[in-house]
Amino acid sequence: MLVAGATSTSGLVASRALIASGAGVIAVGRSPEKLELLSTAGARTAVADLADEAAVFALAERLREEGVAVDGLLHLVGGWRGGGGLAGQTEADYRFLENSFTALRNVTRAFDAGLRASAAARVAIVSSTAVARPLAGGANYAAVKAASEAWTRAVAQGFAKDARDRGEPLRAAAVVFRVKALAGLEERVADAYIDLWGAEAGAVNDTIVDVTGSLAAG
Structure with missing residues (x-):
């Protein structure tokens, strides 16, 4: 599985938790020094700016050429900036x-073919409860998270359509994890992500999951 944003604070914690669970992790981020920590822990690592389309597609092609299958994606690229009410939401x-x-x-497009070909692909993003209740001081943040949720649901629809077109059972799933604040919940997110493989794809595809355990239809 590929952890996007593995060198963020949440990415480091979640990646270590996934490695400890026995998962094969490809950790991708921009900091070679932080990636070295994950390499030592057992992850395969790659330095890349995931906001750079060419870099992401080059990474996907390199992994394909090396015969490395990516059957999962946990997206942890994020950050927070806000405050100051609506007028304080700067460009x-x-x-x-x-x-x-x-x-x-970039990442979902670059790895789409491989994920759809997988016997059991799982894609998950970490979103925020701010999407359901956006505040003026976090309007930028909530808008980006809402867009990310919409994109992830489109990934889910693509998985379902591909399975229907092939006349095959749905094997891939895309899921939104929502948290109020990620700090302190990184290991729980990692556990929730691993748990997705224990569920039928059709039961979790296009769902919004509260990492405390509750499930809401997407």
């Missing part, structure tokens, strides 16, 4: 936050 802050959505678009 610079929005562009910073938008990188997360851009990275999601």
Whole structure:
């Protein structure tokens, strides 16, 4: 599985938890020093700016050429900037936050064919409860998270359509994890992601999951 944003604080914690569970992890991020920590822990690592379309597609092609199958994607590219009410939502802050959505678009497109070909692919993003209750001081943040959720649901629909067109059972699933704040829940997110493989794809595809355990239809 590929962890996008593995060198973020949440990415480091979640990646270690996934490795500890026995998962094969491809950790991708921009910091060679932080990736070295995950390499030592047992992950395969790759330095890449996931907001750079060419870099992401080059990474996907390199893995394909090496025969490395990516059957899962956990998207942890993120960050927070906000405050100051609606007037305080600056363009610079929005562009910073938008990188997360851009990275999601790049990675899901670059690895789409491989995920659809997998016997059991699972894609998950970490979103925010702010999508359901956006505040003026976090409007940029909530808007980017809402866009990311919409994109992930489109990935889910693509998986379902591909299975129907092939006349085969649905084997891939795309899921949204929502948290109020990720700090302190990184291992729980990793556990929830691993648990997706224990469920039928049709039961979890296009769903919104509260990492505390509750499930809401997508």
